[in-house]
Amino acid sequence: MLKKSLFLVIALLGLVRCTDNFEEINTNPNDPVNVDAAYLMSSVIVNTAYNLTDENVSGVMGIPSRYITRVIHNGDDTYRWDAESWGFAFNNLINNEDLLRQARAEGDIHLEAIGLIMKGYLFGILTDTFGDVPFENAFGAPEENYTSAYSRQEDIYNTILEYFDRANTLLQEDGRLSLYAAFDPMFEGNVLKWRKLANSLHLRYLLRISQKNEEAFDTIQMILNNNDRYPLILSNDDNAFLPYLGVRNTDSSPLGSYDGDFYDRRPSKVFVDFLLERNDPRLPVWVRPVANPDAGTVDNNEYVGLPLAVFGATNYNGTTNHLNYESSNYSEFSSVFHDDSNSLFNAVIFPACETYFILAELVEVHKLNYGGTSAGELYLEGIHTSMSQYRVEAEAEATDYYTQPLVAYDGTLEQILAQKWVSMLFVGGSETWFDHRRTGYPVFPFGDLSIRDEIPFRMPYPADEASYNAENYEQAIENQGWSDDSNYEKMWLLK
Template identity: 25%
Template sequence: MNIRYLIKNKVYLVLAVVFAVSCTKNFEEYNTHPYNPQDKNLTEAERLGTLIPTLISTMHFSQENRSQHTEQFVFGQYGGYFATTNNWNGTNFGTLNPALDWVEVPYKDVMAEFNSNYLKIKEVTNSTGYIYAWVNIIRVASMLRMLDTYGPIPYSKIGESNNDQVPFDSVEDVYKKMFSELDESLAVLNRFILGSTNYKNNPMAMYDGVYQGDFAKWVKFANSLKMRMAMRLSNVDATFASAKFLEAHQAGPIIANTDNAFIPTQDNPYLKASVEWGDLAISASLSSYMNGYADPRSSKYMTAISGGSYRGVRMGIQSINKTTFSNANSYSKPAFTKATPLLIFNASEVAFLRAEAALKGWLTGGDAVAKTYYEQGVTLSMSANNVTVGSYLTSTAVPAQYTSPNLSRSNISVPNRITVSWSDFSTSVNTKLEKIITQKWLANYPYGSESWADIRRTGFPQIYPALDNLSSSSFIGSINNSYGRMVRRLTYPQSLYRTNNDLVTSAISLLGGDDAGSTDLWWAKKN
């Protein structure tokens, strides 16, 4: 059972809610229906409230099919966490030749459904009030993933037309628009919190599977999101990026694990895909790093194989044998239970963002401050996973060599054998950056969309390229299958060409390259 089903039905079991259109206070005084109202008694606003869990779900899909097509096939593999073990008639994201219709799925599942529901809420709230501000934070978090996946998307003009002909915005313009929307939402939510004597007890709590209506935590989430976005732009607009980063840094992001953002689930989709379907395994990259580092989180992330060790699967094996590579005695699977929640933001990532900012000189204190935040990020992640850090922070061990018992040509080692200890190779700024991003990657498991973005922006961590590069025969175009490159974006859905050909052509001009998997997004281009 997923969160949307639970919350949709919960509306019939609690006091009814009133969907405020512009007020940011006095919600305690709103009238309510009696217990157990019938559908005919529910207001339009109450029905719209059930749309919010669907919006929240797009930040990390819990529904098994959407998770598989988006979180697992794309983000999980290109972010270095997972490898798929099903052949699917020879078309795979892992071998860089995905099926034509698969490339469309993330776009359709987010853009169409999210914006349809978002526009209903926007209309009811008249684009004002704390609920609209909250929903806009969710919108930015969800649309950011699509922007970073495809490039230019329809954004600023959504809802201004009654047909499908909505213009695309450039990646740069959408980022700037998103920052503006987050700032506006933060101002509204902060006023709402200050103007209420009991802001947590608000009528939206029942629809909020992340923070249960605690908008002070959503403020921290929004500030953290600003920091994530600002760092994304650090190579292309450092002045603007540093200013937005410092705003959020000073305003107060997520700094404690108690404020981490998760989407609850009662049927974890990674567990389902790996154990019930046999379609998913841990990546060889992840097992190499964690084995080499003797990482205390290993048992929390991966199931052990025979003998008690851990082994992933190399991404991109042509004609992979599902029976062989889904064997739990030989290859590790995600160590999730049915109730394991889905990560969307944690305090550890904020610490690593601050470490990188110090490394760039955005924060005062230089190397000493970068080291402090780096080690704080590691410690927070260990604590969040209920393990002790031990001597991990002083370790000079390197990622282990990967060896497969079934396919020797997939054996490989990480070329730059990065260590954990901050003091090791302390003279190299680039090495320090790699340490930060590598540990951030480990802490953000399994949130692959952010890790894929970091790989494209920095080249780190060094995840193993696809074993078999079949992109030359794929519609996404030939891919440079090397460390730090690989797939740079997904191509636009063919359905867009059929319905919006002129607009897609315009979007490609904004992209600055071909509609191909090898074209860099604006922020991924190095100075």
């Protein structure tokens, strides 16, 4: 972890130096690296990881995952969502498209593979969040970018699945990725780790599309049968993440000192209660206890979560001043998140625990085979991997965490998805929202102020689309059979 943190510092400093000596470095016959392409790769990786985690912690996208309850700005908690920007993805996709153009022009197949992985990942999040989006013609001339037609979600999904497969194939061939190690802040030019990310993302999206196309299970089984050709992320050593440096606001925790209203975001009641009910050793890692439990008027537990969308949230549980720790009778997130940089909180694109929970669902529900491993074993390995990620595996073993009734495997999808939800805390892109939307699990309670007892299905399109791309925007709504751009309209994937 320390090595990765130090490496990222060096990589970012290297980017600055490269701009000062571009001609000298770019023409060095002993190091034939295209610094411009290397810079683009670094920029896409860093900004994607940080931006998506920030969206999942501080933005509206984090609300449906139900880890956080807002104290003051609870309009989002009631699901009264306004139009949402998609700049968090498209800004990075523009640089990524330049990376792909340069890689293909120079025949650099490894850089092309990384560009395909990042393009598939970002467009996957975009279409999962909004529905149909500009895709096929999204990167034309600058004057055309504002009036791009929307591609169908089905077509986008089929194409990004091809991206992941193509990337894995390209990375099996001889290439130059090792030359770019100093510009790769996530995997340091490790080809095998990039292949594992490509295949793990492939698995994630195949499972998601399987409810619309059962042939996806044939591809999934092929992947599971060929570990050498399709290696997966199965160890925390292979997690796709970036550490926070804590140097400036752009590379610090989204709940750190640069965040002026972190007191507004508190651990939710459903999240804290889930951990309390299971005596989960991750609870004290993630959540700070209240200063005086006896002062609580409705909840005297050491850890108290804030209910979603309730009247008088600032005064919940007898709180007199939610901005003051001593006067607040509901919990804050721990220093792991409030530190600008902490080795236990990183900007995660894909964690190993997710792979195990996906495999458990595939074996239990869809009756696929993963080397004869049972769904229960895969489920437990997912929890083990999460415990290890947060360095509490010994505490979990000592307290018999795995054998208690609420944790011991019961063979249900609900249990798999519940543990997957809590284990994937703040994974970028609201993956647990997409899982809930797909399966209905975990089952969440709703607040008195919620406009519906149902989590929204999507984000409304950015407001600029209705103004500057009106014809294509309106056509997209019509093509999807919607009456309007509501967050409760169902995209193709959910119909």
